[in-house]
Amino acid sequence: MDEATTQKKDIILNAAIKVFAEKGYYSSRTLDISNEAGVAYGSLYHYFRSKDDILMSIFQERWNLLIAKVRQVREQGSGPEEQLGMVIDFIFRSYRQNPDLLKVMIMDVPRLDKFYNPENWKLYNLFFRGLMEIFHEGQEQGVFAADVSPILATIIMHGAVDATIRQYVYNPEFNKEEFPVEEARGQIMMVLRRGFSKKVEGEKS
Amino acid sequence: MDEATTQKKDIILNAAIKVFAEKGYYSSRTLDISNEAGVAYGSLYHYFRSKDDILMSIFQERWNLLIAKVRQVREQGSGPEEQLGMVIDFIFRSYRQNPDLLKVMIMDVPRLDKFYNPENWKLYNLFFRGLMEIFHEGQEQGVFAADVSPILATIIMHGAVDATIRQYVYNPEFNKEEFPVEEARGQIMMVLRRGFSKKVEGEKS
DNA sequence: GTGTCGATTGACTGATCAGTCACTTCATGG
DNA sequence: CCATGAAGTGACTGATCAGTCAATCGACAC
Structure with missing residues (x-):
């Protein structure tokens, strides 16, 4: 896993932490996470298998x-x-x-x-x-x-x-x-x- | 709230406790609760406003x-x-x-x-x-x-x-x-x- | 200039379920 | 024995979303 990938994953994880903390896991939309992270919705699924x-x-x-x-x-x-x-x-x-x-x-x-x-x-x-x-x-x-x-x-x-x-x-x-x-x-x-x-x-x- | 209603509510609550404990709240279906309680699906909503x-x-x-x-x-x-x-x-x-x-x-x-x-x-x-x-x-x-x-x-x-x-x-x-x-x-x-x-x-x- | 391949995109889909509602059954009392 | 309304029923619906995918982009190689 190269440097850029690690960084991008980290951006997404930090965004997810913020969103999950705010609304709770089940009330959080994956769309909220991608918005928060500033990446396209589909990109989440490039870096992670699922929510x-x-x-x-x-x-x-x-x-x-x-x-x-x-x-x-x-x-x-x-x-x-x-x-x-x-x-x-x-x-x-x-x-x-x-x-x-x-x-x-x-x-x-x-x-x-x-x-x-x-x-x-x-x-x-x-x-x-x-x-x-x-x-x-x-x-x-x-x-x-x-x-x-x-x-x-x-x-x-x-x-x-x-x-x-x-x-x-x-x-x-x-x-x-x-x-x-x-x-x-x-x-x-x-x-x-x-x-x-x-x-x-x-x-x- | 009469005696019978209280009892029925209690049956439903106990069924819900069992179902929630087994699958967790969000993974539990209200249908599972009614089945467990032995009442019709719609009855849940007669006794409770919502899940x-x-x-x-x-x-x-x-x-x-x-x-x-x-x-x-x-x-x-x-x-x-x-x-x-x-x-x-x-x-x-x-x-x-x-x-x-x-x-x-x-x-x-x-x-x-x-x-x-x-x-x-x-x-x-x-x-x-x-x-x-x-x-x-x-x-x-x-x-x-x-x-x-x-x-x-x-x-x-x-x-x-x-x-x-x-x-x-x-x-x-x-x-x-x-x-x-x-x-x-x-x-x-x-x-x-x-x-x-x-x-x-x-x-x- | 062209080919390759990973990264990126977001509209779409298929499945899921909470809650509704029109209907039936039952209990009570006049 | 009928009237009334509470209790009970379950098929249906409308909304919601996770995850897919076909298309595009961009970086680098040759």
């Missing part, structure tokens, strides 16, 4: 960035708590940079039947596996409580971040002024750190 | 049960931790009794544009308000940490439960045998209790 394929491509491309981030954080090798913090930071930063993308990832991607295929699950679970490794390492180092399952810890963490971003994206009564992203990020980290951490008294690490 | 109306009715009816549960728990008046535990229990029990319902509530309801109207937000936030009150009370009693915002605490709790149920419903790699609902419930409660609780050392309640 579904566009959404799946958004997921795969962007989720890989998340996985890459986890890998990078792991290789960098600071403490487990810092590592989790960096992943959470990355997600919140992604939201600030492109709220539309997060909206699509959270609301549209998981609603598409075609999303639930083995290939995507594998990709999806790669992220969780990365988090679980961090967590497990933390347990071995005595930083995190040993009686919490890494799987559950990961799910809880993901759920907390996901639900918070949902509030930002959707809930009009959720006061964004009083509750800047930074604040939310900090509080989640605080609760999770306490929730996961080994009790402070007299344990040897 | 949207059916989904919204599911949300409103069942969400009110959740709100009622929170109210009941509050009136019963045990400690804040127990109260939160009872709400979480109720949700997990609902899932065991009727996984389809939870699937629809988590995946289909929030995906419908029409869901986001002031009336529904009011209902939706009533639940959160209830949890926040429990949490706030816990802070005043010195059970929960004062430096965690009740709003965030509520969102984190809801997100954790939501994400866990999602795993049960969707993730084929999530091992339900090894990880029974009871186990998940217990671990979530543990993490949240630690995450929210005031530090144990030398505080007076």
Whole structure:
């Protein structure tokens, strides 16, 4: 795939993110996407097999960035708590940079039947596996409580971040002024750190 | 609305829950619903204005049960931790009794544009308000940490439960045998209790 | 100048479905 | 036993759209 093709695909994907975020996947017309992207209707089908394929491509491309981030954080090798913090930071930063993308990832991607295929699950679970490794390492180092399952810890963490971003994206009564992203990020980290951490008294690490 | 009408509506709603859970809202045909319910196609439109109306009715009816549960728990008046535990229990029990319902509530309801109207937000936030009150009370009693915002605490709790149920419903790699609902419930409660609780050392309640 | 081939175009089509409506059946009560 | 209207029926329709395709463009090669 040459450079120009990659660029054109990217233009279309970004247009699609905007359109899907605005109207939701099912209410979005492929014509809207081509208009937004500034390409002819038919061109969409030159670069992508179908409307579904566009959404799946958004997921795969962007989720890989998340996985890459986890890998990078792991290789960098600071403490487990810092590592989790960096992943959470990355997600919140992604939201600030492109709220539309997060909206699509959270609301549209998981609603598409075609999303639930083995290939995507594998990709999806790669992220969780990365988090679980961090967590497990933390347990071995005595930083995190040993009686919490890494799987559950990961799910809880993901759920907390996901639900918070949902509030930002959707809930009009959720006061964004009083509750800047930074604040939310900090509080989640605080609760999770306490929730996961080994009790402070007299344990040897 | 007489008894018979209420019953018929309920039959249709339960059929719709089953169909929506199976195929997702947008892929479900209203014909499928009438077949499942054992009523004529046209009858749907005798009892409900539209397909949207059916989904919204599911949300409103069942969400009110959740709100009622929170109210009941509050009136019963045990400690804040127990109260939160009872709400979480109720949700997990609902899932065991009727996984389809939870699937629809988590995946289909929030995906419908029409869901986001002031009336529904009011209902939706009533639940959160209830949890926040429990949490706030816990802070005043010195059970929960004062430096965690009740709003965030509520969102984190809801997100954790939501994400866990999602795993049960969707993730084929999530091992339900090894990880029974009871186990998940217990671990979530543990993490949240630690995450929210005031530090144990030398505080007076 | 001509040939080749990928990129681009947008009018068109075939299928899909939510919702309608004219009709029938049923229950109630006078 | 008829009248009234609510409950129930399902064939039909009108609108909607994803995806197709035949035609055109443009870049590069020889």
